[in-house]
Amino acid sequence: MIAIGSDHGGYELKEHLKKYLDEQRLEYHDYGTYSCDSVDFPDYAELVCRSVIENKTDRGILICGTGIGMSIAANKIAGIRCALCSDIMSARLSKEHNNANVIALGGRVLGKEYAVEILNTWLKTDFLGGKYNKRNDMITNIESCYLGGK
Numbered sequence: 608m609i610a611i612g613s614d615h616g617g618y619e620l621k622e623h624l625k626k627y628l629d630e631q632r633l634e635y636h637d638y639g640t641y642s643c644d645s646v647d648f649p650d651y652a653e654l655v656c657r658s659v660i661e662n663k664t665d666r667g668i669l670i671c672g673t674g675i676g677m678s679i680a681a682n683k684i685a686g687i688r689c690a691l692c693s694d695i696m697s698a699r700l701s702k703e704h705n706n707a708n709v710i711a712l713g714g715r716v717l718g719k720e721y722a723v724e725i726l727n728t729w730l731k732t733d734f735l736g737g738k739y740n741k742r743n744d745m746i747t748n749i750e751s752c753y754l755g756g757k
């Protein structure tokens with residue numbers, strides 16, 4: 608199950624990506640927003656990422672105007688590895704090397720069809736494991752050192 612969420616800046620792209628998910632028969636839960644009315648992106652980053660770390664969903668898609676705010680907010684949550692992707696190679700490597708469990712996309716930055724290609728690559732690529740486990744563990748160690756920090 609995939610979690611998907613956006614703010615108003617990502618709403619149109621979210622709706623477009625949902626059509627792709629439907630075509631692929633991939634199950635998702637849409638955590639909003641549900642219109643172009645202005646909202647605050649951290650609320651949606653939190654909803655989507657919470658569902659991932661609570662194992663209600665196994666991966667998440669976040670969309671705001673640039674993807675930047677969503678990715679910053681998502682990466683504050685322990686256990687989330689959110690990759691802001693604007694190209695296909697980054698989408699592939701964010702899975703192969705970083706085992707990203709959330710992707711952030713920019714609705715005002717990406718063409719809709721290119722965003723579908725980026726998402727398709729991300730969803731269909733697997734983590735390589737091996738030496739990349741160690742590096743991910745190092746990130747988790749940093750995370751635990753600074754939990755609750757300022």
Ligand code: RB5
Pocket residue numbers: 614615616617648671672673674675676677
């Ligand atoms: C909202 O106007 C915009 O700031 C937001 O969608 C996002 O781009 C933030 O990073």
